[in-house]
Amino acid sequence: LCKLAGKPDRESQLTSYVPLDPDFASRVASSFAAQAMMRHLAAELSRVEPGLCEITLPFRAELTQQHGFLHAGAVISIADSAAGYAASSLMPAEAAVLTVELKVNLLAPARGERFVALGRVRRAGRTLTVAEAEVMAWRDGKATAVALLLGTMMTVTGRDFRS
Amino acid sequence: LCKLAGKPDRESQLTSYVPLDPDFASRVASSFAAQAMMRHLAAELSRVEPGLCEITLPFRAELTQQHGFLHAGAVISIADSAAGYAASSLMPAEAAVLTVELKVNLLAPARGERFVALGRVRRAGRTLTVAEAEVMAWRDGKATAVALLLGTMMTVTGRDFRS
Amino acid sequence: LCKLAGKPDRESQLTSYVPLDPDFASRVASSFAAQAMMRHLAAELSRVEPGLCEITLPFRAELTQQHGFLHAGAVISIADSAAGYAASSLMPAEAAVLTVELKVNLLAPARGERFVALGRVRRAGRTLTVAEAEVMAWRDGKATAVALLLGTMMTVTGRDFRS
Amino acid sequence: LCKLAGKPDRESQLTSYVPLDPDFASRVASSFAAQAMMRHLAAELSRVEPGLCEITLPFRAELTQQHGFLHAGAVISIADSAAGYAASSLMPAEAAVLTVELKVNLLAPARGERFVALGRVRRAGRTLTVAEAEVMAWRDGKATAVALLLGTMMTVTGRDFRS
Numbered sequence A, B, C, D: 001l002c003k004l005a006g007k008p009d010r011e012s013q014l015t016s017y018v019p020l021d022p023d024f025a026s027r028v029a030s031s032f033a034a035q036a037m038m039r040h041l042a043a044e045l046s047r048v049e050p051g052l053c054e055i056t057l058p059f060r061a062e063l064t065q066q067h068g069f070l071h072a073g074a075v076i077s078i079a080d081s082a083a084g085y086a087a088s089s090l091m092p093a094e095a096a097v098l099t100v101e102l103k104v105n106l107l108a109p110a111r112g113e114r115f116v117a118l119g120r121v122r123r124a125g126r127t128l129t130v131a132e133a134e135v136m137a138w139r140d141g142k143a144t145a146v147a148l149l150l151g152t153m154m155t156v157t158g159r160d161f162r163s
Helices: A024-033 A036-041 A072-088 B024-033 B036-041 B072-088 C024-033 C036-041 C072-088 D024-033 D036-041 D072-088
Strands: A044-049 A052-058 A096-106 A114-124 A128-139 A142-156 B044-049 B052-058 B096-106 B114-124 B128-139 B142-156 C044-049 C052-058 C096-106 C114-124 C128-139 C142-156 D044-049 D052-058 D096-106 D114-124 D128-139 D142-156
Touching: A024 A044, A024 A072, A036 A072, A036 B072, A052 A072, A072 A096, A072 A114, A072 A128, A072 A142, A072 B036, A072 B072, A072 B096, A096 B072, A096 C096, A096 D142, A114 A142, A114 D142, A142 D096, A142 D114, A142 D142, B024 B044, B024 B072, B036 B072, B052 B072, B072 B096, B072 B114, B072 B128, B072 B142, B096 C142, B096 D096, B114 B142, B114 C142, B142 C096, B142 C114, B142 C142, C024 C044, C024 C072, C036 C072, C036 D072, C052 C072, C072 C096, C072 C114, C072 C128, C072 C142, C072 D036, C072 D072, C072 D096, C096 D072, C114 C142, D024 D044, D024 D072, D036 D072, D052 D072, D072 D096, D072 D114, D072 D128, D072 D142, D114 D142
Parallel strands: none
Antiparallel strands: A044 A052, A052 A114, A096 A142, A096 B096, A114 A128, A128 A142, B044 B052, B052 B114, B096 B142, B114 B128, B128 B142, C044 C052, C052 C114, C096 C142, C096 D096, C114 C128, C128 C142, D044 D052, D052 D114, D096 D142, D114 D128, D128 D142
């Protein structure tokens, strides 16, 4: 479905994708703006490229767990959206993206002033796309990886999945 | 660590656990009350038993994704907390619980008036506990399973993990 | 796709499925017989019902890891096949099943004379089916759960995925 | 536990680790040689570096599934061992490694003459290490990614886990 603009590089895991929809960036931005949950968390869409999406979440006391760290649910929410929109960026204009499943490893307590989830596509298929995300916590100018996500996103077309 | 009060039954997957901490229920309730994120979602702790925890989340427009369903992040937040507190209920009084990793399969769009996450311990160990959760969406008096979680929780003791 | 013969029971997680293909059992048996890997492990198909499949693997020294327990790869192989054939039992006659992804929690060292993987469908969809499996180790007449699997299986039709 | 020899680079995900055990490579090789399962599959240990391990598996008809591709169980076996030994390479000399859990996304049919699993540590902790693996299928001189693994490995010391 998605032609590779460059050849995959096993060591760096960086791949260039050519999007099917030239307006992918504004489509992703509109969809993100329609996610009330992202507003409720006060998360921002900070970067969209073909096969890549970054979401930034400033720390807020409302989003903490019992020890004062960011709740895993908030960490996973931005990681899921980053991975999902990375996948969505490569989908056709009329398609919608659904998360089929995801797995998250929490690497360290989510302590910081700001959390950045970087989602990337690992394999784009017609129906299923595999994407990953990494969440970094920024504290005193230093970044620590706090979560890794690996998940499956589905391209949904040809039916009104909203109803 | 946790002695079985009854013998495990493979078909029903129901197991009775004897808690190490007789005050497990109030300990879980206090910890839940300290999770600002649960308040921010307006989730409620609706049931705690040895090795089991249920969390209920009424639908709110603030928690939706772009199609008006409950955001996967909200679904996973209550599933994670239900599984984590199910694990916590079997831990020693002085211990804290951390989510090591979790995997979620989203089974159907999270559409409903109320969402109920039921977490259960599948294997309690001294350091690691494996727990699962199922999230049901209630709509017009009918329940549909919308998510399954399988995760690993860690017992943390003997150090101040808060700092 | 698959109509429920009975209503789902949240507590027991037991569900009755009506298969689309009345010959599902012989179809699963033929496919299993065609898996050279199952022969190489000396695994046997011990039970097939709608939405359920059981695979039995006797202990063999050839399948161990460095401490003499059954290798996780062998445990996961039978768990994957049990979950996959549980899904396959509910698919149309002409369909094939592919594993999209799976997650396994290893609960205890896989020590025993015989290992039994019980796969069950948790949600059957037209394209994607979510299935789980539990692997029990039998030792001196006593069973211990050694692994839990939760995975996604895909129904493949209408193209020759073999070429 | 493991000091970083260089600073982590978020884009490349390459990190240099300093091993605790200078003889890590021969320790990993001995352990691999003791895995009867790896011999039964005819897998070879092809590379060990601090935090990295590569395992190569030539195609064999005995390891196929019903369509003639490499069975997911074989793919996951080498991915698990590669990730596990990547973790093991950073552990103390007297420690043993156990897989706690793993998740695998199967990206494409495992078709090829040779399969190479590259395991890498993403976060090394005292008790738990998070590692990933990628399995490439080589066919006519071209490599295709067929599986991604993300898992948790445990450092086991101070007790005889073999008995």
